[in-house]
Amino acid sequence: MDRDRTLHFTLVTPERALAEERVDEVRIPGLGGYLGILPGHAALFSELGTGVLTIARNGRFDTFAVAGGFVEIRDDAVRVLADVAEAPSDVDVARAEAAGARAEERLGGGEVDHARAQAALERARTRVAVARRIS
Numbered sequence: 001m002d003r004d005r006t007l008h009f010t011l012v013t014p015e016r017a018l019a020e021e022r023v024d025e026v027r028i029p030g031l032g033g034y035l036g037i038l039p040g041h042a043a044l045f046s047e048l049g050t051g052v053l054t055i056a057r058n059g060r061f062d063t064f065a066v067a068g069g070f071v072e073i074r075d076d077a078v079r080v081l082a083d084v085a086e087a088p089s090d091v092d093v094a095r096a097e098a099a100g101a102r103a104e105e106r107l108g109g110g111e112v113d114h115a116r117a118q119a120a121l122e123r124a125r126t127r128v129a130v131a132r133r134i135s
Contacts, residue, residue: 005024005039006022006023006024006039006057006076007022007023007024007025007026007037007038007039007041007076007077007078008020008021008022008076008077008078009021009022009023009026009055009077009078009080010077010078010079010080011053011064011066011080011082011085012079012080012081012082012085013069013081013082013083013084013085014083018064018085018087019055019062019064021055021057022057023055023056023057023078024038024039024056024057024058025037025038025055025056026053026054026055026056026078027052027053027054027055027056028048028053028066028071028078028080029048029049029050029051029052029053029066030046030047030048030049030071031046031047031048031049032049034051035071037073037078039076040076041073041076042073043073043074043075044071044072044073044074045070045071045072045073046070046071047069047070047071048066048067048068048069048070048071048080048081048082048083049067050066050067050068050119050122050123050126051065051066051122051126052064052065052066052126052129052130053065053066053080053082053085062087063088063130063133064085064086064087064088064130065084065085065086065091065123065126065127065129065130065131066080066082066084066085066126067082067083067084067085067122067123067126068082068083068084069081069082069083069084069085084123086127086130087130088130088131088132088133091127091128091130091131093127093128093131093132096124096127096128096131097124097128099120099123099124099127100120100121100124100125100128102120103117103118103120103121103124104121106120107121
């Protein structure tokens, strides 16, 4: 990997650092959709959405489930400060599926905070997708 043609990628949460490495590309879920980041990208500071964050290096792809936080891109460095982030090995699939089922039930009910239930459903689906390596 040519150091001049890569990005320095960092993914941290308030609890821990999940990744710090040189990568070829990063795909980040922003609030308005996914952002594709390559070396030479313009400086950017944006809010992080909920979804699958993907890093690519040497033809290999790794994924993380992320929700909330911020991303900063500057000088071929991508810093993701996530409220929540999980690697596939961290996800308890049964628990995530149960959370998704509870969110779906709440969405079908009457007196419910639909935005909150929809966000919970999106987080659960993302966690399951990452655990199963589907992006």
